[in-house]
Every structure is written in structure tokens, then in C-alpha cells.
Amino acid sequence: MAERASSPPMTPIARGHVLLAAAACLLPLLLQLPLALGLGYGLGALVVAAASWRKPLPFWLRLLLGGCGLLAVLAVAPGIGRDSACAVLAAMLALKPAETTSLRDGRSLVGFALFGPFATFLLDQGPLSLLLALAAVLLALLALQRLAADEGEVPDTHAASLVQRPAVVAVLRLFALGLPLALAAFWLFPRLPTPLWGLPERSIAKPGLSDSMTPGGMFDMLLDDSPAARVQFFGAVPAPSQLYWRGPVLWDFDGRTWHQAQALQLFTPAPMQAAGTGWEYQIELEPSETRQLVALDLPTQLPEGARVSLDYTPWADTPQYSVSRWRMHSAPPAVFEADLPAALRERALALPQGYNPRTLALGQQWRREAGHDSHGRSDAAIAQRALSMIEKNFAYTLNVPMAGRNEIDDFLFDRKEGFCEHFSSAFVVLMRAAGIPARVVTGYAGGYRNPVGGYWLVRKSDAHAWSEIWLPKRGWVRVDPTAAVAPERVYDTLADRQPGRIGNFTGLVKVFNTADWLRRGWNDFVLGFNAQRQRDLLKPLGVNSLQPRDLALLFALIAGAALLWMRWLIARGERQRDPLLRAWHALDMRYRKLGRGRHLHEPAQVWATRVAADTPHAGEHLSTLAARVAAARYAPALSRDALHQLLRDLRRHRP
Amino acid sequence: MLAGLRQRLQRWMRPRGPEVLPVQLDRHRIYVLPTASGLFFGLLLGTMLLGALNFNNNPALLLALLLAGTALASLIAAHMQLSGLRMDAVSAEPVAAGEDLQLRIALSTADARVRRGLCIRLADRFTHTRLDANGTTVALALATTQRGLLPLPRVELRTVQPLGLARAWGYAWPAQALLVYPAPETQAPPLPQAEGGQGHPQLARSGEDPHHLRGYRPGDAPRTVAWKASARRNNLLVREYELPRGGELKLDWQHTHGLPYEQRIRRLARWVDDAEREGRRYALNLPAALPIPYGNGAQHRHLCLRALALLPTEARRG
Numbered sequence: 001m002a003e004r005a006s007s008p009p010m011t012p013i014a015r016g017h018v019l020l021a022a023a024a025c026l027l028p029l030l031l032q033l034p035l036a037l038g039l040g041y042g043l044g045a046l047v048v049a050a051a052s053w054r055k056p057l058p059f060w061l062r063l064l065l066g067g068c069g070l071l072a073v074l075a076v077a078p079g080i081g082r083d084s085a086c087a088v089l090a091a092m093l094a095l096k097p098a099e100t101t102s103l104r105d106g107r108s109l110v111g112f113a114l115f116g117p118f119a120t121f122l123l124d125q126g127p128l129s130l131l132l133a134l135a136a137v138l139l140a141l142l143a144l145q146r147l148a149a150d151e152g153e154v155p156d157t158h159a160a161s162l163v164q165r166p167a168v169v170a171v172l173r174l175f176a177l178g179l180p181l182a183l184a185a186f187w188l189f190p191r192l193p194t195p196l197w198g199l200p201e202r203s204i205a206k207p208g209l210s211d212s213m214t215p216g217g218m219f220d221m222l223l224d225d226s227p228a229a230r231v232q233f234f235g236a237v238p239a240p241s242q243l244y245w246r247g248p249v250l251w252d253f254d255g256r257t258w259h260q261a262q263a264l265q266l267f268t269p270a271p272m273q274a275a276g277t278g279w280e281y282q283i284e285l286e287p288s289e290t291r292q293l294v295a296l297d298l299p300t301q302l303p304e305g306a307r308v309s310l311d312y313t314p315w316a317d318t319p320q321y322s323v324s325r326w327r328m329h330s331a332p333p334a335v336f337e338a339d340l341p342a343a344l345r346e347r348a349l350a351l352p353q354g355y356n357p358r359t360l361a362l363g364q365q366w367r368r369e370a371g372h373d374s375h376g377r378s379d380a381a382i383a384q385r386a387l388s389m390i391e392k393n394f395a396y397t398l399n400v401p402m403a404g405r406n407e408i409d410d411f412l413f414d415r416k417e418g419f420c421e422h423f424s425s426a427f428v429v430l431m432r433a434a435g436i437p438a439r440v441v442t443g444y445a446g447g448y449r450n451p452v453g454g455y456w457l458v459r460k461s462d463a464h465a466w467s468e469i470w471l472p473k474r475g476w477v478r479v480d481p482t483a484a485v486a487p488e489r490v491y492d493t494l495a496d497r498q499p500g501r502i503g504n505f506t507g508l509v510k511v512f513n514t515a516d517w518l519r520r521g522w523n524d525f526v527l528g529f530n531a532q533r534q535r536d537l538l539k540p541l542g543v544n545s546l547q548p549r550d551l552a553l554l555f556a557l558i559a560g561a562a563l564l565w566m567r568w569l570i571a572r573g574e575r576q577r578d579p580l581l582r583a584w585h586a587l588d589m590r591y592r593k594l595g596r597g598r599h600l601h602e603p604a605q606v607w608a609t610r611v612a613a614d615t616p617h618a619g620e621h622l623s624t625l626a627a628r629v630a631a632a633r634y635a636p637a638l639s640r641d642a643l644h645q646l647l648r649d650l651r652r653h654r655p
Numbered sequence: 656m657l658a659g660l661r662q663r664l665q666r667w668m669r670p671r672g673p674e675v676l677p678v679q680l681d682r683h684r685i686y687v688l689p690t691a692s693g694l695f696f697g698l699l700l701g702t703m704l705l706g707a708l709n710f711n712n713n714p715a716l717l718l719a720l721l722l723a724g725t726a727l728a729s730l731i732a733a734h735m736q737l738s739g740l741r742m743d744a745v746s747a748e749p750v751a752a753g754e755d756l757q758l759r760i761a762l763s764t765a766d767a768r769v770r771r772g773l774c775i776r777l778a779d780r781f782t783h784t785r786l787d788a789n790g791t792t793v794a795l796a797l798a799t800t801q802r803g804l805l806p807l808p809r810v811e812l813r814t815v816q817p818l819g820l821a822r823a824w825g826y827a828w829p830a831q832a833l834l835v836y837p838a839p840e841t842q843a844p845p846l847p848q849a850e851g852g853q854g855h856p857q858l859a860r861s862g863e864d865p866h867h868l869r870g871y872r873p874g875d876a877p878r879t880v881a882w883k884a885s886a887r888r889n890n891l892l893v894r895e896y897e898l899p900r901g902g903e904l905k906l907d908w909q910h911t912h913g914l915p916y917e918q919r920i921r922r923l924a925r926w927v928d929d930a931e932r933e934g935r936r937y938a939l940n941l942p943a944a945l946p947i948p949y950g951n952g953a954q955h956r957h958l959c960l961r962a963l964a965l966l967p968t969e970a971r972r973g
Binding site for chain 1: 726728817818
């Protein structure tokens with residue numbers, strides 16, 4: 001069994017298989033890298049594969065190319081992060097074909113290439129990545145099969161085409177054979193409730209809600225129609241104008257950018273009185289890679305592992321790298337922090353020195369005109385005045401030029417058009433100038449109800465920023481200046497916001513709805529599965545909490561069953577195909593146990609006579625049986641019933 | 656130590672002794688272990704599983720598990736490649752010691768499944784074959800070192816199909832011995848003088864003295880045609896020559912008196928070959944064996960060489 005020292009070279013066909021598998025493994029990874037890197041590596045891999053088709057590239061050239069690949073990573077995604085590590089892996093994979101000549105090289109390339117889909121999943125778990133990864137795995141298995149066939153050195157007569165159907169069928173059969181065990185392990189193998197080591201951050205952040213907001217910065221998100229959350233309501237469903245999904249609350253403005261008040265995040269939530277019973281729902285969030293969560297305005301009850309801060313920003317205890325599910329309760333506030341502590345009030349009124357003089361002047365002028373009162377009527381009047389001004393004179397557009405120093409002045413007095421960030425930011429600054437405590441709230445607004453699954457789909461393009469002003473007795477009140485201008489945009493009621501709709505053509509909407517519903521199911525059963533969900537696995541059967549020990553036991557049980565099944569398959573593969581011969585051999589076996597089995601050279605009748613010498617009755621029966629078997633085997637075909645009768649008699653016969 | 660362990664393992668594997676052909680491989684005698692690339696693959700999957708579990712990355716976990724499941728299934732598929740395989744017969748033409756026996760191993764399957772990349776190994780020689788429902792016969796060389804009956808060693812049947820991650824193997828140990836003739840002596844003296852030396856002349860197609868002409872028979876070589884004589888008559892005539900051939904030759908154990916034991920055998924083997932080449936009739940007298948009467952031809956040569964091959968070794972002769 002000693003391995004041969006040198007591995008034989010690959011045949012061109014096998015090389016084609018291996019390169020195809022490597023390319024398929026590399027592709028999903030390249031799609032997740034920054035465009036320049038992905039494109040560069042893809043082209044590089046093609047060139048390397050073509051150049052090294054006949055003989056491996058010289059060592060110095062490989063070294064040089066490797067250096068170039070690493071430099072490219074440093075240039076595009078500097079720092080040590082998950083994505084830069086993945087980029088390095090992609091570079092190595094793209095270069096590996098340069099030195100792949102022998103069978104063993106081919107095997108190791110296929111092995112390494114399988115890290116491609118794996119790394120892809122660390123960056124993205126979307127359906128495209130999944131499909132590509134599945135294809136890559138199948139191609140890798142095909143390549144392994146091809147390499148094994150080549151080791152047999154048997155010239156294959158149908159080796160003309162690259163991928164042959166029998167080979168594909170064989171691989172799919174292996175895949176199906178391993179599937180039950182793999183699935184059992186997936187659902188039952190005990191999961192780690194907390195990771196042993198953390199996942200490295202990305203070097204380049206993905207667009208998403210963040211702890212700061214620069215007017216214009218949400219632009220990328222507003223064009224991204226990928227899902228951000230899916231929500232299933234239990235019972236009452238809020239009206240479209242109530243669909244505000246609360247994310248980071250921003251307090252601090254430096255003239256250009258709004259920031260979250262990190263210090264406030266440690267305090268317990270402010271007192272709040274709900275108006276009405278509120279809504280019970282389950283929200284399923286796409287991975288944000290941060291601890292930030294999103295909840296319907298205002299969250300009143302959160303599950304274990306999540307909490308809200310003083311300003312009702314929802315947080316998870318750990319960063320969310322995969323789809324997470326949260327069961328929450330929210331209610332509209334009747335009174336929300338009616339007693340505003342002085343420190344908070346000061347913070348909610350602070351404005352940077354030397355910015356936006358015209359806005360400040362307008363705010364102060366409005367305050368003078370409205371006067372002061374302790375009931376907040378003047379405050380409400382000022383807010384109303386601002387809203388009506390915006391409603392009358394302003395327009396919604398995504399087409400906004402670069403911001404200048406006094407961005408809010410420009411927006412309020414000259415440009416008079418923009419999107420949610422501009423509206424909320426300008427409104428809050430105006431309110432603060434008029435002495436009304438105010439803050440910016442970011443998150444999502446609206447949602448699309450998918451009729452297929454009866455749930456609400458919130459997309460990244462639903463990202464929104466609105467304002468909250470503080471009024472005496474009532475506390476914080478939500479004011480959405482954007483909704484005053486373009487309510488249909490905010491509440492997602494525009495017909496052309498339907499997913500899958502192209503212009504007036506709605507034929508694809510159903511397809512998209514169904515696809516999203518399927519994706520939700522996939523999220524539910526696969527992506528969002530974790531230690532918590534595993535514990536609750538048998539809840540429908542009345543088992544409240546599965547302990548790791550029970551899980552291990554259950555897993556061992558099912559794995560044992562799967563192994564038994566495999567053993568049965570093996571035994572079945574060996575058995576005689578002809579039922580008649582099988583029954584005849586089984587009968588012989590019964591005699592053999594008594595030491596009276598048929599000798600190899602012995603005709604059946606001679607054997608029957610020998611048996612009859614000891615036990616005349618059994619021998620006689622055996623003799624007729626042998627004659628019948630011979631007739632069934634060599635005479636014209638027996639009728640079905642006669643054959644069954646013979647089989648029954650053979651099985652019943654005992655020595 | 657590792658070699659010792661391997662040897663003990665080898666001894667433990669079935670079959671533990673020679674058995675009568677045909678032999679069918681079944682699950683009691685098929686062994687499956689990962690190959691080097693299988694171990695590498697396992698390490699890779701282990702890394703993937705650990706990473707996926709740690710990051711609770713479900714698609715990655717599922718991917719690794721699917722690969723692991725497939726790898727496991729490939730173990731079974733490797734097993735199935737061998738199970739039901741039957742070795743029906745092994746045969747080989749005898750050769751002189753030192754040459755390679757060209758074994759012909761007849762294989763068949765109990766079912767119609769096609770077995771690809773089947774490796775048949777005997778000592779350090781191996782060959783690959785592909786087997787379908789019709790069965791096949793593979794040729795494999797086996798080195799020989801000494802005359803006599805060479806008991807067949809265990810024949811290994813193995814495969815790395817379908818994915819090259821696992822090697823399945825099983826042994827067949829045919830209870831069969833193959834005859835190996837003694838190696839003829841390379842520089843032997845000429846054949847001993849025929850007894851009596853009065854050999855009668857025989858006719859042959861070539862030789863020194865033309866004897867007479869006869870009519871052409873199909874199959875006569877053109878160069879034996881006597882063209883001039885044929886031209887005078889109207890049919891083809893062929894010359895026949897007279898060749899003095901040696902008389903009957905008695906090869907006797909005693910002729911080799913004074914030589915070491917094995918060399919005596921090798922010299923006699925050489926003489927048998929020489930006599931056969933010269934077309935003489937010869938007989939062989941060996942101690943403690945029935946004398947082989949006069950004769951020649953392949954069958955006769957086989958009888959003589961077989962008798963020589965089966966002479967007891969010197970030690971046993973005692």
C-alpha cells in the first residue's frame with residue numbers, strides 16, 4: 001500500500017475538469033470582492049490557466065504574480081479583515097493552476113478550491129452565492145471523480161466530452177447517499193452558543209444603518225433593493241403611516257455629520273406610556289455585522305439577547321453575522337419621557353458654532369414670533385409652521401449635489417430639494433435653533449406586504465431618517481418632514497415600488513414574491529438556525545428545551561440509523577439479483593449450517609439423494625424442489641404465480 | 656515498528672490461508688481506508704466544520720457537511736466497487752526460473768455493475784482493468800526465482816474509485832501452485848554421444864546432400880523447388896535432402912555425475928532444450944522417478960522439464 005513517490009501527470013481531460021472546478025469555486029468569491037479586485041483576479045486566473053496549460057510557469061514568475069496579487073489586496077482593501085483575507089485566498093486560488101501538473105497537484109487544488117465557497121459564505125449568504133457554491137461543489141466532486149478514473153489508467157472510450165452524464169449521475173448519487181447524514185448533523189449536531197473566537201471584521205464596510213449620518217450618505221442604500229428585514233405580525237397590523245422601523249438615534253451634530261450618543265446607550269430605557277395595545281410581531285433581520293437591531297417604533301418588549309437603550313435604540317448583545325430572528329412587541333407612545341433631564345435637554349438643543357447662520361436666524365425669528373408657553377403650544381406651532389413651509393415649497397429628489405459648508409442653509413433657502421436625510425437633518429437643526437429639543441432617528445420606513453407568505457418585506461431602499469421633537473407633557477413626538485413632501489415614497493405605497501415590476505409590466509411580481517417567500521423559508525430553516533433555535537427544535541412535540549446531551553444522543557441515534565442504512569445498501573449490493581437463486585442459496589445455507597450443504601461439484605439431485613439417506617422425508621422434498629428450480633431456470637419461463645409458489649416452497653423448506 | 660504493525664495487520668486480513676477458486680469478494684473480506692488525499696480532504700473538512708460552527712455560519716456548515724456526507728458515501732461506493740467481484744481462475748504457462756510467469760487471471764462479477772479502475776496487484780507488480788458483466792482476463796507478470804511449484808501469493812484487488820478519497824481492497828489467495836521449470840545452464844557442454852550412435856538417416860528439407868526429387872506439395876518453400884528439373888518436366892519438382900540426424904538420446908542423471916545437485920538439474924534442463932532444438936528423440940532417467948521414454952515435441956519436453964522441476968530439493972533429498 002506504499003504510495004508511489006511521484007504522482008503521474010494529469011491527462012488534459014482531467015486538467016480541464018480540475019480547472020473548471022477551481023474556476024467555479026473561485027467565481028462566487030470573486031463576486032463578493034471589490035469590483036476591481038474581483039475582475040483583476042478573474043482575468044489573472046484565466047491568463048495563468050492558459051499560460052500554464054502545457055507546462056508550469058517558472059518559479060520566479062509565480063512569485064512575481066503572487067506579489068502583485070498581494071499588493072492589489074493592500075491597495076484595495078488595506079488592513080487585516082475578513083474580506084482582505086478572502087481576497088488573499090482568491091489570489092492564491094487564481095495562481096495555483098500555474099503549478100498544477102500531477103494527479104496529486106490536481107487533488108490538492110480541488111481541495112484548496114473548496115475553501116472558495118466557504119470563504120464566500122463568510123462574506124455573503126445570499127441565494128446567488130449559495131447556488132454558485134452548490135455548483136462549485138458538484139464540479140469539484142466531478143473533478144475528483146475524473147482524477148480517480150485517471151489513476152485507473154484505463155482508456156475511456158467516451159472521454160470525448162468534458163462532462164459526461166454517467167459521471168454526473170454517479171456524483172449526484174453519492175451526494176444523495178450522504179444527504180440524510182449531513183442534514184441530521186446540520187440540525188442536531190450541538191451548536192456553540194458563543195463563538196470560541198470572534199469573526200474578524202471587514203476592512204471595507206457593507207452599506208447599512210450606521211452610528212452616524214452625513215446628508216447624502218444613505219444614497220447607496222436607497223438604491224439597494226435587497227431585503228433588510230422580513231416581518232410577520234401576529235394579530236393587529238399597523239397602518240402604513242405607523243410603519244417606522246427604529247434604528248440608531250442620532251443626537252450630536254458637528255455641522256456636517258450626525259452622531260449617535262454612545263454614552264447614552266448604557267442607560268436603561270426612558271419611561272414610556274403606550275397608546276393602545278400595540279403590535280406583536282417577529283422580525284427577521286439580514287446580517288448587519290454589527291450589534292445594531294431594528295424594531296418597530298417604539299419597542300416595548302424584546303427577547304433575550306436584545307435590549308433597548310435610553311433613547312430606545314434596539315441593540316443585540318453580540319454582532320449579528322447571520323440572519324437573526326426576534327420576537328418583539330411594540331406600541332405607539334402616548335407619553336414618551338415626559339420629564340427630560342436637564343443634561344439631555346441641553347444635548348438635544350446643542351448646535352455647532354459658526355454653521356448655517358441663516359437657519360439659526362430663521363429658528364430664532366420663529367421663536368420670537370410664537371412666544372413662550374409651558375404647555376408646549378408654541379413649540380407645536382413652530383413645528384407645524386416648519387412642516388407647512390416644507391410641504392409648500394420643497395420637493396423630493398435623489399439627485400443632490402455635493403454638500404457645502406453650510407449644507408442646511410443651502411438646502412432650506414436655495415436648493416429646496418433633497419431626500420430624507422436632508423429633510424430630517426434640516427428640520428432638527430431648525431427646531432433646535434427655535435429652542436425645541438430635537439433629534440434625528442434613522443431606520444426604515446414602510447414595507448411591502450408579500451401576499452404569498454403574508455409577511456412584510458423591508459428593503460434596504462426603505463432606509464429612512466426622520467425627526468423626534470420633545471414637547472412638554474407628551475415627551476418625544478415623531479415628526480417626519482419627508483412624509484410631508486413625498487408620503488408615497490416613505491410609506492412604500494407606490495405601485496412601482498413592487499419588487500420585480502419593470503415599468504408597467506407586472507408579470508414578474510408574482511415570481512419575485514414567491515422567490516422572496518422561498519428565500520424567507522431558507523432563512524428560517526437554514527441561515528437563521530442557531531443554538532437557541534436548536535434548543536427549541538422539539539417544542540412542537542412538547543419538549544421545551546433540548547440540552548446538548550439530548551442533542552448528542554439524538555444525533556448519535558440518527559447517525560447510527562444512517563450508517564445502518566448505508567450498511568444495508570452494501571449488503572444489498574452483494575446479494576444475488578435473481579430471487580430464485582437467492583432462495584435456493586438460502587436453502588443451501590440452512591443445510592450448510594448442519595454440515596450437510598451441497599458440495600461445489602455436486603449436482604443438486606445427487607445432493608438430494610445424499611440428504612435423503614439421512615432424512616428421507618426432507619431429501620425427497622429437496623429432490624422435487626431441485627427439479628422444479630432446474631425447470632424454472634432452464635425450461636421455458638414460468639408463470640408469475642408458479643414462480644411465487646416455488647419461491648414460497650423454497651423458503652419454507654427446512655432440513 | 657510501523658512495518659511490524661503493518662505486517663501483523665496484513666496477516667490478520669482475510670483470507671488467512673489459500674482457498675479454492677472461484678473466490679467471491681464480499682463484505683467480510685473487503686477493507687476500506689482513506690487514501691493520503693482522503694486524509695487531506697478530511698483535514699480540510701475538519702477545518703471548515705470548526706470554522707463554520709464557531710461563526711455559526713450555516714451555509715458553510717451545510718457545505719462542509721454535504722461534502723463530508725458525500726465523502727462518507729464514497730467509502731461505501733468504493734466498497735461496492737469490489738463487492739461481488741469474483742476471481743474464477745488463474746493460469747500461466749510454465750517458464751524457466753528467473754523469468755516472469757505471465758499470469759492470466761480471469762475475473763467476473765456477480766452482477767452487471769461496471770467496475771472501473773480496478774487494480775490487480777501481486778507482489779510489486781500491478782495492472783489496471785475495467786470489468787463489466789462479461790468478465791475479463793487480465794495479464795500480470797510474476798517473478799520467479801527457483802524451480803518447482805510456486806504457490807501463488809495473495810492477489811490484491813483494489814480500487815480508489817469513485818472519488819480517490821478512499822481505497823478499498825480485498826485479497827484472493829488461490830490455492831494453486833504454478834510450475835516453474837529449472838533454469839537451463841547457460842554454458843553447458845554439448846549433448847552426450849548417443850548410445851550406440853547408429854542413428855538412421857532421416858529426410859529433411861534442408862541439408863547437405865541432395866537425395867532425390869519429388870512432386871511439389873502445397874506448402875513447400877519456393878527455394879526448395881528444383882526449377883531446372885521442373886522445366887524439363889511439366890510439373891514442379893522439389894528437392895529433398897538427406898540430413899544425418901543424431902540417434903536416440905538417453906539423458907541420464909548419471910551423466911552429470913560430479914556436479915553440484917542443482918547444477919545437475921540445470922544441465923539436464925539445458926540438454927532437454929538442446930535435444931528438442933535439434934529435433935532428436937530423447938529419454939530422461941531420473942533417480943527415484945519413473946523413466947521417461949523416448950519421444951520429442953512440446954508435450955515431451957514439458958514432461959521432462961516438469962520431472963526436473965519437481966525433483967526434491969537437495970536438503971529434502973537428504
